[in-house]
Amino acid sequence: KNQVEQxxxxxxxxxxxxxxxxxxxxxxxxxxxxxxxxxxxxxxxxLTIMTFSENTKSNGRYTATLDADTKQSSLHITASQLSDSxxxxxxxxxxxxxxxxxxxxxxxxVKP
Amino acid sequence: ETGVTQTPRHLVMGMTNKxxxxxxxxxxxxxxxxxxxxxxxxLELMFVYSLEERVENNSVPSRFSPECPNxxxxxxHLHTLQPEDSxxxxxxxxxxxxxxxxxxxxxxxxxxxxx
Numbered sequence: 001k002n003q004v005e006q007x008x009x010x011x012x013x014x015x016x017x018x019x020x021x022x023x024x025x026x027x028x029x030x031x032x033x034x035x036x037x038x039x040x041x042x043x044x045x046x047l048t049i050m051t052f053s054e055n056t057k058s059n060g061r062y063t064a065t066l067d068a069d070t071k072q073s074s075l076h077i078t079a080s081q082l083s084d085s086x087x088x089x090x091x092x093x094x095x096x097x098x099x100x101x102x103x104x105x106x107x108x109x110v111k112p
Numbered sequence: 113e114t115g116v117t118q119t120p121r122h123l124v125m126g127m128t129n130k131x132x133x134x135x136x137x138x139x140x141x142x143x144x145x146x147x148x149x150x151x152x153x154x155l156e157l158m159f160v161y162s163l164e165e166r167v168e169n170n171s172v173p174s175r176f177s178p179e180c181p182n183x184x185x186x187x188x189h190l191h192t193l194q195p196e197d198s199x200x201x202x203x204x205x206x207x208x209x210x211x212x213x214x215x216x217x218x219x220x221x222x223x224x225x226x227x
Binding site for chain 2: 089100
């Protein structure tokens with residue numbers, strides 16, 4: 001069954017600290033993986049997209065990694081800011097019909 | 113802003129009411145989507161429209177009725193809903209059907225509460 005699992009479910013960190021969010025998937029065949037940020041009361045906004053051949057991609061303080069062999073991705077946030085408080089959703093495109101499979105998200109809270 | 117707007121932002125309705133959610137995209141996209149987002153669950157794709165034609169209906173109950181009069185507007189008509197239908201309803205659009213790298217742009221959502 002095609003699934004996307006994210007961990008942790010929630011995370012609290014202090015402003016200025018780094019953190020890493022995990023995404024494991026069982027989707028096959030794999031097409032691409034996207035990380036979204038969803039602020040409270042807003043819709044998800046894409047941070048990065050990664051294809052099979054990409055290992056690392058950065059977007060400002062956000063760095064996503066992909067290991068297609070182990071079917072794992074991570075999102076690393078450097079020098080966190082209060083505005084990073086949000087839910088981060090991992091979405092994998094793949095399967096026999098090229099569907100989008102969504103993770104449940106990780107809720108990050110950055111405290112001053 | 114993402115270029116996708118949704119109204120209303122909040123809606124409270126009784127189980128016997130009829131209401132409609134509206135979505136409008138200003139991006140010139142050809143595909144539009146309705147998603148349901150419930151607490152602690154992944155986003156659930158409800159309907160997909162491409163060039164105003166419904167191309168996907170993911171076993172959604174008939175109390176939800178979509179309408180796409182043109183490529184810029186999408187509606188979700190609601191009637192005789194149940195309390196378990198309370199959720200955030202997200203609209204999204206993409207340049208084409210979300211194959212390969214077509215990014216979906218999401219609206220802010222409508223928070224629906226069914227009493």
